[in-house]
Amino acid sequence: MHMDWSTYPTAGRFDELVGEHGRARAGGRALMDYLAELGDGEMRIRQKAAELAIRAMGITFTVYHEQGGSIDRAWPLDILPRTIALRDWQRIDLGLRQRARALNLFIDDVYHQQRIIRDGAFPGELIATSKNYRPMCQGISPPHGVWAHICGSDLVRDHDGTVYVLEDNLRVPSGVSYMVENRAVIKRVFPELFERAAILPVDDYPSRLHEMLVSMSPRAQDRPEIVVLTPGIYNSAYFEHAYLAGQMGCELVEGRDLVVQDDDCVYMQTIRGWTRIDVIYRRIDDEFLDPEVFRADSTLGVAGLMRAWSKGNVALANAPGAGVADDKLVYTYVPAMIRYYLGEDAILPNVPSWRCRDPAQLEHVLAHLHELVVKPVDGSGGYGMLMGPSSTEDEREQFARALRAAPRDFIAQPVVSLSTVPTLVEGGIEPRHVDLRPFILSGPSPYVTTGGLTRVALRRGSLVVNSSQGGGSKDTWIVDTEA
Amino acid sequence: MLARTVENVYWLARYLERAENIARMISATSNVVLDLPRGSTLQWAPLITITGSDAEFARRGLAADERAVVHFLIADASNPGSIVASLSAARENARTLREVLPTAAWEQLNRFYHEVVDEVAAGLLQRNRFDLLKRVTVNSQALSGLFDGTASRNDAWTFLQLGRYLERADMTSRIIDVRSAELARPSAAEEDPYESIKWMNVLKSLSAYQMYRLGRRTRVARGEVLDFLLRDGQFPRSCAFCLRQMTLVLGALPRAAQVLDALAAASRYLGQAELGALDPPALQQLIDEVQVHFSAVHAGLAGTYFPAAR
Incomplete structure (x- = not known):
């Protein structure tokens, strides 16, 4: 059975591969021709091969179950890649750089003069009421003025083809290791395709990350001591922590391996004695970093770490307090930040959002709950949201009460339909909804991943792409169509 | 590291x-x-x-x-x-x-x-x-x-060798310990027609049979087998060989004195024993003593290099 793209449904949505009349979009032509030749049986063989490779390579993610504890699951990868033409990507890349610059200027401003507030471009009370604002960071100047060194921004494409930024993850965004490993698997599965199309490589991310971390070292030396700080093997992203440490040649440490000594420097216990650490790529949330400052019951962090950091004796990526901009209400001001700090218009638009703390906007949201998505401002992973169109009367009433009681805690957005990509499912190839998480490194020379991690909702019609909730992933190809 | x-x-x-x-x-x-x-x-x-x-x-x-x-x-x-x-x-x-x-x-x-x-x-x-x-x-x-x-010959490699050889030496001594208990005393050995088959099993459990033949050029007999498994310098599963390898790789580590002492004591003990004449209880006592030496090696490693329980 050979694929007949003219019957592939695209009506009412934007498909990333298949355009009008079943024709390939720019960037997808080589892939579509190839898939047409391949046939269903051969495609299943390749999918099986990909799953075996994932098992042999030990690419996993960890799911926490109430009964069974932590379970290591094979990483779900659909073999049909998501393609983006290089010239389209270049515009997105510029938009992401612009956004990361503005966000870092904003965070640095928040912890210094707060000019943006004094100039009336941002409401000051949002800072005081932000759950991720850290007063103890006030007045601190991290290297290069950068706070969010690693940012993972989620992009979605609406039915008319517009790419929106859905949210910016500035705390400990994950997924980049799967972007690199997905490519390694797909290269094993479809080697022929990489000869036919100019697909840009993705695997320089760990080197770029390492270069950026080196540039942050407080001690001027060629080979600063860099570590990756993990909460441990039961964390859902442990695979990624070990992967990045391995790729960068750094030690993977836990809080219990580190000590802040009397000189307010951080040391790790090695078999050759105590070694001073210069840079920590921490994969632990602020609240658990230092029991002296944050949660006293945390055993994941290091007592005195904030002291060492605020004295400039160790660099932390991301900096504590960077999460102040990782608040969905603050997100609604990012286009204003770009104008304020850079004097530019945002290249990538936000999803239009209603701020529930504004009484007039709140009334609009309450009157249109059945057609909107309501999101808690500090949520992530798709939890605690109201999906208006599929909600029950009861749920809407519950949310209406919650919105009136704490309007600061919510924003509302129209439902974005999410573009689709052909995906191998039981009955053949069908469209499934995707998003995209590129990663932006902000150091002396900023860097954006070539594409990012494409997540796909594997159930028909579903918009939930989270791997903990039945989502899968795809390799993402930036294709140079002029090469 | x-x-x-x-x-x-x-x-x-x-x-x-x-x-x-x-x-x-x-x-x-x-x-x-x-x-x-x-x-x-x-x-x-x-x-x-x-x-x-x-x-x-x-x-x-x-x-x-x-x-x-x-x-x-x-x-x-x-x-x-x-x-x-x-x-x-x-x-x-x-x-x-x-x-x-x-x-x-x-x-x-x-x-x-x-x-x-x-x-x-x-x-x-x-x-x-x-x-x-x-x-x-x-x-x-x-x-x-x-x-x-x-793998580079770094600290990780050193501890891979230490773990491998200590476990191997330990297992070799355990196999001798348990299997020798059911073997006849030296004086009666001639009377059991299966005695040599059983000693061959001991050798084969350690994949040592062929190398024993090659190295010793003699029949499978109690004293010679014990000497081969405990003291041979060339066979990679003999206790002495394992101890020697551990001593060699320890050269790359700082603060190794305690572990080196424990290894030297174990080697000395193995070298002194009169193997051919041991009856089963004496052999078991010897192996017990060897195991005590191995435990001291492990304790030395743990005390010197592993994180103290906090």
């Missing part, structure tokens, strides 16, 4: 070596049983004693027949001394060590684990057993080869 990391590397090596040793031991025992007359004195229960899991086995309330013992030692994931449990522990350890292990070695271990776990049910059948056990030893050797060929 981090103290916690080298401890995990050390245990990774011990678990792998343990899985391989158990496979060799079951394989050799299965083989020799086929040569002995029905109702002969060679029993399966000693294999449980060798792995130090008498209490664990007793909890299951089973008779120590071939079926139960083989299942317990190969496939019983709840027995921490089984092949499956050792491989699972090795893999879990390796998962915490991915940043220091060569990627190819991690993939090999991962494949190794899946291959054994997937095949273990079928492998319990007598006709498939040799094949399964062979896979364990071959996979384990392939992994050693990958380490040898791709």
Whole structure:
């Protein structure tokens, strides 16, 4: 059975591969021709091969179950890649750089003069009421003025083809290791395709990350001591922590391996004695970093770490307090930040959002709950949201009460339909909804991943792409169509 | 390298070596049983004693027949001394060590684990057993080869060697300990027609038979076998060889005096013993003493290099 793209449904949505009349979009032509030749049986063989490779390579993610504890699951990868033409990507890349610059200027401003507030471009009370604002960071100047060194921004494409930024993850965004490993698997599965199309490589991310971390070292030396700080093997992203440490040649440490000594420097216990650490790529949330400052019951962090950091004796990526901009209400001001700090218009638009703390906007949201998505401002992973169109009367009433009681805690957005990509499912190839998480490194020379991690909702019609909730992933190809 | 990391590397090596040793031991025992007359004195229960899991086995309330013992030692994931449990522990350890292990070695271990776990049910059948056990030893050797060929001689490598050789020396002494108990006293050896077959089993459990013949050029006899397994300088599974390797790799580590002393004491003790004349109780006493020396080596490593319990 050979694929007949003219019957592939695209009506009412934007498909990333298949355009009008079943024709390939720019960037997808080589892939579509190839898939047409391949046939269903051969495609299943390749999918099986990909799953075996994932098992042999030990690419996993960890799911926490109430009964069974932590379970290591094979990483779900659909073999049909998501393609983006290089010239389209270049515009997105510029938009992401612009956004990361503005966000870092904003965070640095928040912890210094707060000019943006004094100039009336941002409401000051949002800072005081932000759950991720850290007063103890006030007045601190991290290297290069950068706070969010690693940012993972989620992009979605609406039915008319517009790419929106859905949210910016500035705390400990994950997924980049799967972007690199997905490519390694797909290269094993479809080697022929990489000869036919100019697909840009993705695997320089760990080197770029390492270069950026080196540039942050407080001690001027060629080979600063860099570590990756993990909460441990039961964390859902442990695979990624070990992967990045391995790729960068750094030690993977836990809080219990580190000590802040009397000189307010951080040391790790090695078999050759105590070694001073210069840079920590921490994969632990602020609240658990230092029991002296944050949660006293945390055993994941290091007592005195904030002291060492605020004295400039160790660099932390991301900096504590960077999460102040990782608040969905603050997100609604990012286009204003770009104008304020850079004097530019945002290249990538936000999803239009209603701020529930504004009484007039709140009334609009309450009157249109059945057609909107309501999101808690500090949520992530798709939890605690109201999906208006599929909600029950009861749920809407519950949310209406919650919105009136704490309007600061919510924003509302129209439902974005999410573009689709052909995906191998039981009955053949069908469209499934995707998003995209590129990663932006902000150091002396900023860097954006070539594409990012494409997540796909594997159930028909579903918009939930989270791997903990039945989502899968795809390799993402930036294709140079002029090469 | 981090103290916690080298401890995990050390245990990774011990678990792998343990899985391989158990496979060799079951394989050799299965083989020799086929040569002995029905109702002969060679029993399966000693294999449980060798792995130090008498209490664990007793909890299951089973008779120590071939079926139960083989299942317990190969496939019983709840027995921490089984092949499956050792491989699972090795893999879990390796998962915490991915940043220091060569990627190819991690993939090999991962494949190794899946291959054994997937095949273990079928492998319990007598006709498939040799094949399964062979896979364990071959996979384990392939992994050693990958380490040898791709890992830098850094601290991780040093602790891989330390773990591997201490586990191996320990297992060699345990096999001698348990198997010698059922062998006749030296004076009566001539009268038991199966005496030499049983000593051959001891050699084969340690994959030592061929190298014994090649190196010693004499018949299989008690004193000579014991000397070969405890003191041979060329055979890589003899206790003396393992101690020597540990001494050599320790040269790369700081603060090694305590462990080097323990190793020297163990070697001295092995060198002094008069092996040919020992009756079974005296031999067992000797092995007990050897085990005490091995424990001191482990305690030295843990006290010097592993993270103090906090």
